[in-house]
Amino acid sequence: MKKTGSLEALAEALRRLPGVGPKSAQRMAYHLLQHDREAASTLGHALLNAMDRIHHCSSCNTFTEIEICETCQDAQRDGTLLCVVETPSDQMMIEQTLTYKGLYFVLMGRLSPLDGIGPRDIYLERLIARATDGIVQEVVLATNFTNEGEATAHYIGEMLKARGLKVSRLARGVPVGGELEYVDAGTIARAMLDRRSA
């Protein structure tokens, strides 16, 4: 059998999704064609739509469709506190604990020299500009408690302390080696309350 052009193109495109190998890409393509064409069309439009509309919040760097995201625009929040997280998922986990009412900065990653991810890739210039706006007084480092997350927190902490900011770190209620996304809200809540000076 010669595969048709569109089918081959679909399998190749699915393969570029993270965690999807050639076999599962092919299975996905067959599954969509045979059993769920509506899901395939929905996904096609969702992808094009998202890439067209979503960019980074000019204040906190998270993904948003507007210039400044809703969280950053929320006047109820405490502008003197800035919490630095690796990903939007981590921010969501912290929000769920209801222990934090400040603002955020989302790195969209962590320092990882072995993978070639340096300060520029996690928007550190933007973070410095944001943290030194004259309103922020304390920066809470809430990167993951993995080796890379700890190194990122250390690097950012030194950088911000050198600029006269108070810097704290979530308490180690979070299990060592753990990723925030997989930790229960209670643990994160305690770690937030016990945050220590960094």
Place this chain on the structure above:
Amino acid sequence: MKKTGSLEALAEALRRLPGVGPKSAQRMAYHLLQHDREAASTLGHALLNAMDRIHHCSSCNTFTEIEICETCQDAQRDGTLLCVVETPSDQMMIEQTLTYKGLYFVLMGRLSPLDGIGPRDIYLERLIARATDGIVQEVVLATNFTNEGEATAHYIGEMLKARGLKVSRLARGVPVGGELEYVDAGTIARAMLDRRSA
């Protein structure tokens, strides 16, 4: 953080891919937005394109962009032999063995009463019409050697023998319980040569 509409829609659409849960759908969405917008656009277009263009070959039932696929149109092939497979991947595996020069019929599944997959879902009426065209003399059943594949082969075999066709089954060189897609070409080649009357 409130998720933006397009981002939420993208994560939900990715979740409908087989084998993708809510966490990995969200990771995929973030990954595409942050690191591979080009892949996302390519996939978006590939999905819409494939759903628009690909349908079933009116002869062998495989996926194709044309009315009758290239394999079915190949005048070099032996029209007296018809090999029944579960999926296009299985057909490709058999092609790779270079032991078979007949035509194919692709069920796009297997009988599975527990999952509500009956004869209509695997196009058995089309298979009967195809196998009784007056040219086909032998039908080679090459469904998987799983319980469901064996039951499907048995069901189809009885149906076609009742219509006076010679029916054979790949020899059990294929490991019992094995799926063709994961078996080496040499084993499939031997099983094809040793195929037995069913």
